[in-house]
Amino acid sequence: MKKNKILLVDGMALLFRGFFATAFRGNFMKTSEGIPTNGIYQFLRYFLDAVDTYEPSHVICCWDMGSKTFRNEIYPDYKANRGAPPEELVPQFDLIKEVVEAFNIPNVGLENYEADDCIGTLARLFQADHEVIVLTGDQDMLQLVDENIHVSIMRKGQGNYELFTRENFFEKKGIYPHQVVDMKALMGDSADNYPGVKGIGEKTALRLIKEYQSIEGLLANTDQLTKGIRTKLETDLEMLHISRELAEIKCDVPVSCELETAQKRFDRTKIEPKLESLEFKNLDRMLAVSAK
Template sequence: MEKRVMLVDGMALLFRAFYATAMSNYYMINSKGVPTNAVYGMVKHLFTAARVYEPTHIVACWDMGSKTFRNDLFESYKANRSAPPEEMIPQFDLAKEVTEALNIPNVGMAGYEADDCIGTLSSHYREEAEVMILTGDQDMLQLLQPNVSVLLLKKGYGNYAEYTEDRLKEEKGITPRQLIDLKAFMGDSSDNYPGVKGIGEKTALKLLHQYESIEGILENIDSLTKGQRSKIETDLEMLHLSRDLAEIRCNAEVSHPLEEAFFDVKEERMAEKFNELEFRNWRKNLI
């Protein structure tokens, strides 16, 4: 049987599900006073994707705390992020309990982000299986390589933008590796690092099409316009730092044997957990 492993960006699914219902104050609070809207929606995303793509194996990856090696590189990394809403906080642990009840292993590592765990596992698994990364985060497109695709969640349930290396090349004219350099120039306001001030996506793409990489651009800096050269020279240190922050690590010390990720839901264990959380109509709406 051909192995098809789905690596799930747990945080991306959880936050997406939370905000989809929180906007209308629908938190699905159960009789114990615990909100469950994010976990319920996450499970729905998970089962929907499993129906569409029929993975043989599933692994869920998570952030383990807010501080990572990127904060050591740049103190202000993600410093602009506000604390999660209070209705969200109890759902982080609940989400992992639910995936466990579905026989899906949870993987995370202190000091790294879920992205780094996904990057590392995708590099391991692609040797023996087709790898699909389920996320809402476009940064994951840098992980595209032979045997690795990215499924970007779109609005609603069951809608995905499916990316391969070829599709990325068609759309943006660049490789996954060049995406990291693109982000180094553009910076990332949500992660709170600036890149090169005054160089946006359009200019950065043009330079990468012409010179291929940051190194190629720097080697030809005398060929750039005066404005481009001045901006890059002013923020040269930040350009290199931004690239370091943007790059998803594929060498984190994290592993999980593929055979232990076989997707095989035990009905009884799942029912017990869903009923404990008081998921309404879950047989009809989730599975």
């Protein structure tokens, strides 16, 4: 059986990135009816460049389906530091899914779970028989790197990717993909608003995971730790376990996607009317990739 190459796109990461990359100049690119489209336009530029770069046979786009998930039940302050999205972005949430649909790409999302969980589940589902590339700007996804699962982190500027594979991961990060969750549990995540263990930052977390391999290894050897580290762990032990639960991408959520529906079949007769309705210029240049 021929191995397919499946691109799993972190839709929200691309949309937010695209919006803020253009919005800081006050450029919201509105249609004649006043609907902002800057996030969608930039999303497409990122997306089509990635398709051109990685040449997938199949593409699936995953989305968050609301601001609250099961993680908020575990820890109510999870992501509580995030304000409401900018008003110019709000109408683009539904529109972008219509655009993705026009490219014959399935939109996948599930209430109560994050896009990360959908991506993790699909990646594990497909990895046995196919090559999977996760396209995101989110470092949390690095925990998914495995046999046949690569994570492409978008760096600053367009067309600038760093591809993490099972072969190069340790060389780049100094730990293994499965250790990412334990490291985040120790150091916390200010972007997602969970504290980890107070007083343990990235450098200390990395050193501890390198030395003791896992949180279990660390807790089994507290007698070898300095009094300061031991006290911090004892004080925040419950938060350590909660943080690990928050950091871990769930790879067994009830989502699926028939591979047949995700085959890359860009049909210009379907795409062009959609993009014209958003009054995008430079269509030919943007869609050159869809002819490949």
